Amino acid sequence: MTNHAVLSASASHRWLNCPPSVRLTEDMPDVNSEFALEGTDAHELCAYLVEKALGRNARDPTEDLAFYNHEMQDCAEEYCNYVMEQIEKARGYSRDPTVLVEQRLDFSKWVPEGFGTGDCLIVADGLLQVIDYKHGLGVLVDADYNPQMMCYALGALEMFDGLYDFDKVTMTIFQPRKHNISTFEIEKTELLKWAENVLAPKAELAFKGEGDMQSGKHCQFCKLK
Secondary structure, rough: OOOOOOOOHHHHHHHHHHHOHHHHOOOOOOOOHHHHHHHHHHHHHHHHHHHHHOOOOOOOHHHHHHOHHHHHHHHHHHHHHHHHHHHHOOOOOOOOOOEEEEEEEOOOOOOOOEEEEEEEEEEEOOOEEEEEEOOOOOOOOOOOOOHHHHOOOHHHHHEEEEEEEEOOOEEEEHHHHHOOOEEEEEEEHHHHHHHHHHHHHHHHHHHHHHOHHHHHHHHOOOOOO
């Protein structure tokens, strides 16, 4: 398996709305914009600060970050503070909640070869929270029924359902440059129903390169455009 999923969670809004776009664009070269590279740097810094705050061994990546600046440092510190606040709240569920940073999540039960990376997972009996950092300044990202976050939540369910007891999943998008913290809570049963009835059928079409082409907002970042 490659390091890049054919049906990535980050592009799920596009392939859910236009399944054939995946195979139609797979041979087109990927172009990493400076915005994407900046976001990668910000994620590395965020992960480091959270690991450090948790008392774990982590290497400071700052000197290797091409886009590092004071604004990125401030944003990463805001994110770290938010995560630590959520961990403290989780201690109301369990004295020692599980906290995973930059965790690979497998949702291939519903999406062929589907996997992604969760920026932070906080888990305890009664709580499963997935937090995603967005460094982008252009588009305000909403967590409500966000397919990327729901794919990550399914991957988290695969890891922890049966080990912990919870009925709901909480998904949070932390987007400091837009002053946006968007949180969405969904019943586990509703999430699984969406996965079976919506996600899996569309993912199968997309993986095969079948289905109908549809235009819309999801075309914005499509290589076909």
